[in-house]
Amino acid sequence: MPLTPVLTARFDAPRSWTLETYERLDGYRALRSALEMAPADVVGLVKDSGLRGRGGAGFPTGMKWSFIPQPKPGEEPTGPAAAPKYLVVNADEGEPGTCKDLPLMMADPHSLVEGVIITAYAIRSHFAVIYVRGEAVHAHRRLMAAVQEAYAAGYLGSDVLGTGYDLELVVHAGAGAYICGEETALLDSLEGYRGQPRLKPPFPAVAGLYGSPTVINNVETLASVPYVVRGGAEWFKSMGPEKSPGPKIYSLSGRVVRPGQYEAPMGTTMRELLAMAGGVRPGHELKFWTPGGSSTPYFTAEHLDVPLDFDSVAAAGSMLGTTALMVFDETDSIVEATLRFTEFYAHESCGKCTPCREGTYWLVQILERLVHGQGRAADLDLLTDTCDNILGRSFCALGDGATSCIASSLKYFKDDYVALLPAEEQARLGRSLRLEPVGAAR
Template sequence: MPLTPVLTSRWGAEQSWRLSTYEELDGYAALRTALSMQPDELVTLVKDSGLRGRGGAGFPTGMKWSFIPQPKPGEEPTGPAAMPKYLVVNADEGEPGTCKDVPLMMVDPHSLIEGVIISAYAIRSKFAVIYVRGEAVHAHRRLMNAVGEAYAAGYLGSDILGSGYDLELVVHAGAGAYICGEETALLDSLEGYRGQPRLKPPFPAVAGLYGAPTVINNVESLASVPFIVRGGAEWFKEFGPEKSPGPKIYSLSGRIVRPGQYEAPMGTTLRELIEMAGGIRPGHELKFWTPGGSSTPYFTAEHLDVPLDFDSVAAAGSMLGTTALMIFDETDSIVEATLRFSEFYAHESCGKCTPCREGTFWYVRVLRRFVAGQGTAEDLDTLVDISDNMLGRTFCALGDGATSCVTSSIQLFKDDYLALLPPEERARVGRSLPIEPVGVAS
């Protein structure tokens, strides 16, 4: 289908972040429609739309909402169903290469706020929090101002638009920890504790913020909700494949002519996105790229035509993640790129899990030896062994994500590692054990 701006449709408007501009462009029309519906109808609508979480995991949004324990008609609520319900927005965008949520909050904050109100109403929540990454100072200020405008206009607070529904919305700035992008670490941070992941179960839908049932959604996921309410589930499913529908913001960076945010239907290929971005920089060619940020296994030029939706990317051996497409050409060293990513994960590991804490540290030590030309014939086996001890053995996905770039780089570009070995070590490689990477995070 032709490219039709949806999520970015207001981005070109003058002072698009102001309430007056938003209302002129159909802003809060979906909220009025939603408040005339029953909460369960909204949950079913979002379920039927096929919207999947845009934060990386791709879990069906409506299904996540339906997990919240609700009182049964005619019965006295007990247990989690009797507790308050909370909605938390994960705006702690920190994945290397990911830069879609911050511009959305900067340019069109009311689309997120409207999505929050509708979603909170659907799960019967009266308190919501937007947890913003601490370094995103300008986005935080825009959100604070927009929330103030929404309160003044009667879109937040008591008796919203005369519906009898009440909602308080708080914007909270984190302290800049990547680990707080993990939903349970984010909850600990909100509660005033050190941001570290919790053991699951129990899951946040049953025991989340302050031990109460909680829905945690990504910024782009919630900004999609007003469009679903206005356009309907069938309209939304016209964008992209059946199992991963909807418009999507793709973040393109690296060796392309025009880096930036590109909205396109789910399932668009990198070949098509690179064409939109003006192509690879003149005189060079694509070598490798990330489909969903540094925590997803690398792809190469052979994957240019893989549809960028959750299922197609997974079938091709990687993950869609946050659709952070970092493009590298033949002048880039995959070993150096992997070292930079590993340094990031070593710095951001919270240290709670021994495999992640120690593994990311040793990744950096071994990769630095390669880059310095001081690697040994056994170092590749060491990297694979570290990966094997990290994958699937940590509380959260940070450890798994850290292994993805290492194992996939060895699988795809083993010769690049061997080329960095001293001549005497290179000669020993043929006599060392064969390297069989353990696979990638799933």
């Protein structure tokens, strides 16, 4: 069945990033509709649509908006309800293999800007920030230009479209730290501090940017909002499964014929996406793949028909994450790939939590021994033990993510690890050089 693009519909239009093209292709129509609604009704519409966060966690977007304390009608606001409300866009796309937000900001930045304005109006915010990854220089410039166009056209600033609603929007470039993709570390960075995760609670909805109620959403999430407003909740729910509806941008990279970004409804399978991408490169076969980036447990060929939505992927033992689908074939060493990912996490650990700071360092040392043929039989148990001492013991998910690729690689490909051990160490495991089938080991 042919797919009808939604989020990427403007990508191939001439000068798609300009306001002129955006308005010609129905841009800012949703904003006009939203401004005619009460803010609470916009929140209710997004709730009804079932839109879930596209940044990795998959939290219901409308529910997150509803957590912002609002003053009760006819009462003097007090406490958090009296504080200013802020909207922060997490555009710090840094997960290895992920490339969905940057193309969207490059090709169609006004869809994000329109989503920001609608969201800010819904949560009664008058100040919003788009936090862009520091290395994304071109996306930062394109967003800056789009915001300037929106100000000049009356979509931002004082008295937006003559409705009396005011909104200031700032595009902020970070310094290029992976940890700032974690929402509370991002807030610390915005406030001028070193980017490190905060202890929760309090959650950002109560005490976020500058201690005020704050909504933090991903780029793709907010770019979906104008389509929800224009099409309605039922239209949005007509795509994908009931609990994870809507369109999604999937990033395919690695050993495929045509790597790139592919838009399809939530719940599309990897087998279907591979068919769109021309399949695994000729003469080779799939060995393993990531459903949501390097911080999600690996999948194998047996998972090709798992629907790629939040609940189905979780039920199969992994996470949808950022839908960064990295494909590896039989020529790739899973141990070497896991070492590269682990080196990344050891480098990007902010150092705040001892299990993450020290644990990722030692994981790299163990994996390097194994890759260079200097491992010991005990290293396999040591890897598992070190992962167990990191998992669930850090302020944020970086530590947990660092253990995912290791634990899942040992689960599905332990024999690949054993094959790297010296012969005498293999003997200590009670194995011959003819190894057991994959999955037979612990």
